[in-house]
Amino acid sequence: MKVYEKAPAKINLSLDVLYKREDGFHEVEMVMTMVDLADRIEMQELPRDTVIISSQAGYIPLDEKNLAFQAAKLIKERYDVRQGVYIHLDKHIPVAAGLAGGSSDAAATLRGLNRLWRLNIPADELQRLGAELGSDVPFCVTGGTAVARGRGEKLEPIESPPQCWVVLAKPPINVSTAEVYGKLNVRSIRRRPSTERVVEAIRLKRFDLLCQELGNVLEGVTMELYPEVRQLKECMLRMGAEGVLMSGSGPTVFGLVSKEAKVARIYNGLRGFCKDVYAVRLLT
Structure with missing residues (x-):
């Protein structure tokens, strides 16, 4: 069997x-x-x-x-x-x-x-x-x-977030989760994401609000260690992704995109930056 x-x-x-x-x-x-x-x-x-x-x-x-x-x-x-x-x-x-x-x-x-x-x-x-x-x-x-x-x-x-496209891009580096957490100074975190506001944006199915509220306190640590992660995020924002964030301890950066017409442009633009690029949907 x-x-x-x-x-x-x-x-x-x-x-x-x-x-x-x-x-x-x-x-x-x-x-x-x-x-x-x-x-x-x-x-x-x-x-x-x-x-x-x-x-x-x-x-x-x-x-x-x-x-x-x-x-x-x-x-x-x-x-x-x-x-x-x-x-x-x-x-x-x-x-x-x-x-x-x-x-x-x-x-x-x-x-x-x-x-x-x-x-x-x-x-x-x-x-x-x-x-x-x-x-x-x-x-x-x-x-x-x-x-x-x-x-x-x-x-x-x-409940599920509002349906959208997700463009994922991983630069050609491997990040150690233990190293990122080890270098995180919890007391020095100045800007924290609001779980409540993220959940509320999802409940209201407000894609624009969700994009505004994305946040990851590990981002700064990983970007300090690997500047290419910051470059990748800035690149995605310039290309028109509405909400951009590093996932977990990185180094993958994802962009939330509401219109399919933008997806190919962002995907093709990022392929010149790194080979691991994917255009997928949320699993709702």
């Missing part, structure tokens, strides 16, 4: 860091949603008790360092599953990009193995499992749009 799962990328419409916790993690408050750029995952039972992962992408680990591998091991151990599984990752989301590609693969693996092995694990329990793998995994288990608090595992689902 085989099962297939789609693992969409996420973007942050807002990201605020409130303080550093005693456990070493940061307390965050974010609004996250998903876009129609996705990895595709195929899972097939194996007769022997093992986990094997393959991918067409030559740049990702296929062992214990891979979050999908970790997800399969976790669900096998937690529910005493003695069957093996072969997992193929058809990668489309760029890695180390601030788009939760690895987390979404892990979430899709949890969902897929729940079906493959008929474990009947409820969604909230899958989210708790996901939290053991990474802060973005619980959100990726159910997707949609949500306010995330805590480390990112406390989720409050909200």
Whole structure:
């Protein structure tokens, strides 16, 4: 038997860091949603008790360092599953990009193995499992749009943003999330996004207000380390994207665009700046 799962990328419409916790993690408050750029995952039972992962992408680990591998091991151990599984990752989301590609693969693996092995694990329990793998995994288990608090595992689902185009561009650099958080001085943050105003703009389906309220307190840190991220954002704004923000700890920058006529111009303009450029829709 085989099962297939789609693992969409996420973007942050807002990201605020409130303080550093005693456990070493940061307390965050974010609004996250998903876009129609996705990895595709195929899972097939194996007769022997093992986990094997393959991918067409030559740049990702296929062992214990891979979050999908970790997800399969976790669900096998937690529910005493003695069957093996072969997992193929058809990668489309760029890695180390601030788009939760690895987390979404892990979430899709949890969902897929729940079906493959008929474990009947409820969604909230899958989210708790996901939290053991990474802060973005619980959100990726159910997707949609949500306010995330805590480390990112406390989720409050909200309605979808107004439909629009999203142009994503990742410069040819990889950013370490740990390094960005390590260099963030929470006390020196001067301008914070308002979660309430972002949620209200979404509730009112006001695209213009949403674009005004986008904000990410990690942006300044990443731009200090990698000036090309700032250049990319300025470039997108000049080309006419209505709302532009770095996603997560970067380096991917996204632009929200209301009119399809603008999308090709922005996409083609950015292709001269970096090769990883995508024009997609929000997953509403």
